[in-house]
Amino acid sequence: MTLSPLRLRLLIASLLTVSFLGALDHTIVATSLATVAGELGALEHMSWVVVGYTLASTVLLPVLGKLGDLVGPRLVFLTSLVVFLAASVACGFAQDMTWLVVARITQGMSSAGIQLMSQTIVAHVTTPRQRPKYMGVIGAAFPIAILVGPVLGGLITDYWGWPWVFWINIPFGLAALGLAVFAVPHVEVGAPRRFDVAGAVSFSIAFVALVLAVTWIGDPAAASAAVVAFTISAIAFAAFFLIELRAVEPIVPLRFFANRTIAAGTALSAIIGVGLFSVTAYLPTYFQMAYRTSATVSGFVPIATVFGMLVANLSTGWLASRTGRYRVYAIGGTSLAAAGLLVMSLLPVGTPLWVPMAVMFVVGVGTGSFMSLIVAVVQGAVPRNETGTITATVNLVRQMGATVATAVIGGVIGVGVAARLPASLDASTLTPQLVHGSSADVQAQVAQIYGDVLAPVFAALALAYALGIVAAVLLPSGRLSDEHEPAADVATEPLTA
Template sequence: MISLLTVSFLGALDHTVVATSLATIAGDLGAVQQMSWVIVSYTLASTVMLPVLGKLGDLLGVRLVFLASLVLFLVASLFCGLAQDITQLAIARVGQGIGSAGLHLMPQTIIGSVVAPRDRPRILSVIGAAFPIAILVGPLVGGLITDAWGWRWVFWVNIPVGIVALVLAVIAVPHVPGRSGRRFDIAGALVLGVSITALVLAASWASVGGVGMPVVVAAVIALLALAVFIAIELRVGEPLVPLHHFANRTILICIVLSTVIGVGLFSVVSYVPTYIQMAYRTSATVSGLVPIATVFGMLVSTLFTGWLASRSGRYRPFPIIGTTVAAAGLLIMAFLPPGLPLWVPMAVMFLVGIGTGAFMNLLVAVAQSAAPRSDTGSVTATVSLVRQIGSTTATAVVGGLIGAGVAAGLPAGLDAATLTPAVVHASSAAVQAQVAALYSAVLAPIFIGLAIAYAVGIVAALLLPDRRLSDHLEPEPAPTAETAVV
């Protein structure tokens, strides 16, 4: 537990720490215009490699993939700190992203391989707590390290912590045999990589420059590659993403609910601080309290519901209650008038975090319990992959809608291209009131749309089979009637 939690926290912390230091890094390397590639290269590599590492874990054994991911992450962190230009840094970040995907995925897979289904929610909630904790402390840690030692130590600080985690992992993580001798689906991995890469690039370009020809071309390539990937998976003997997962009602609903989280919450949380600064006329520091409240709600809820699910063995009530609470919170956000005390949106987004945390990590345990043990890695990767893709795509859509809506309604004298909270706060009270009303009007239908996404999750959760998690770790679950197509 200590080993897996340390590694999970290390991987989760890296992304949030670097985000705080991004402007300093780009300025020092003289590449402010290309600084987005520091994030894009990392996100792209980690997303593409999720299904690949999940399958390799099933075939080669999760311990080997886990240790290899950790070593790669540490080596890449060293080269990130040594980078002399933005190209070197972006390449090193690709290695970091691949390693980070393993640090995120393999602890969950290991738990699914060696822990009885009923105990998994409690343990996965503790492992999963690394993500919200990293969001809470990452920006502060990144800022302190950058100011005290320089941005290179944002990457190098991973090394001593990672070495301790590696020693713990070598000692403590058990050997779980894979299915060696089976052929890896190279064609499927390449085609899915093309599809995910094109989708992530399309989403990134759309969020920056709107929908243009490059975005359309990338989206078409993503769809065509996805179609080819499905055709490949139907023919190969050891598919990268076993499509029979989608014929299992429990796994399918877990996949839908995971997508709902990516679309319904992760897509908007990065825009909430700007919304709060504009609509509630706060400083950047104060506006950060709202996403902190959201993440704190997720942390409390995921630990509590994980404990409850393991104690009772039942899991169905939690996604039903969670999606309902989150949908209600987003709907309330849509109708909040600007100018209310800051504690009001904090309380509402805390409610959204409570609802999301109620089932976020539980989905992994439920999906694992419904899949054969030989597919633990691939089913865990699939649940994580759809959340990541849903978040990436929806973030681009939300960003485009906000940008277009604000540009169309700005008061005379303000330019959308140079609009910052500081510019608005320096304007007259009348202009500030207009901008606040504009942001509320633009964000209201977006919050409603995200609430509808969670409403879809309510329907999916109601269709989840009402079963108990088993007390025993069976060698290989026998096929059940649930494997029939829904």
């Protein structure tokens, strides 16, 4: 499908705005959480404002991806955007925590639709050769949201009040909606097809149970509940795979993975979630404890990481569209990230802060080199009427990898630090402020403990990226095509021209 240059620019502007709003709602709420929980009187349920959003957006990915293929991405995108704006209004008017959590879950569900359909629509209106450039622009929304979200959330909360953290979506969202109504094209979906209800239900049960299990596993009081949740998850996943093998229109077609491009690309996407997204949340705490920095200064390292990701994401998207080459960026990116995380595992505690900042910038560059590019490459390996499904699958494995690995790393840090702390310190009340106010000997001891606990974590993540190098090498070589024609058969390798 070919659009005029003006309509294509308006479309990309609309998709970028909406993608940014969806990504921003992952990050902008963090700095207002304490204020929200205090005013609504439900501090114990505070985490569900974030967890509910993330869980809902992940669970709905395969469902909305398949719906995009069945009814067209335009309808799913516009509906998701309208629901997202309505949920944003509801969040700001919340009178209690239950109201807010339900509205946030609705926001998360609709966020999955706008993020996913943005990538799907780009795939429908561009050739494989053009796609990386535009996918890189859309993909830039996530790192920009990480950079500005917490600061913007704090400023809005302090000067306008926390409801405006949600209401700020309305004017920008309405402008994007106006552009989208004009610019997003209708996509022919062909004859009506059956929706895989059983697959959607079994996957939702399996994933929710898995997230609850890995969340509870570190709490001795919830150990039995974690075992039950793991059991339910295992049974539901087994049922899901059996259903997908037999379904006429599976939400995750397992036959896709017979294609080397799809199998390698999906593995690379999972490694991004496991290898980098999972540890980013813990970097500030690590540097506050191990390097004895303030909360503000500790934020420089994840900022450097995300900035590297942003620069590489835009650069490689432009280069891949210009040259048609894509495999070299995946190989180089995974190699850079693996080397950077290995260096992080070997850095002695007390190294000047600019050193880990530089190292994590390199890790960000490595990840950004193929973060959006790999989605564009995999989209070119399926027929057009399966674009939403494969886009959802690639995003799903990334989200699942990040969610599960984040919980695992949090448990490793919690258990490892608690086991090594001296008797004079209580792990449940340990804060950076408490450590910084202690004696120099205690500060040095805690710093070394965090260094000892995080070193093997960084090494394990480096190993994950090393596996990514193998997946990148397995990608078929060749160039992205300049043709709009869809792949005729998912078992072929249609990227070479």
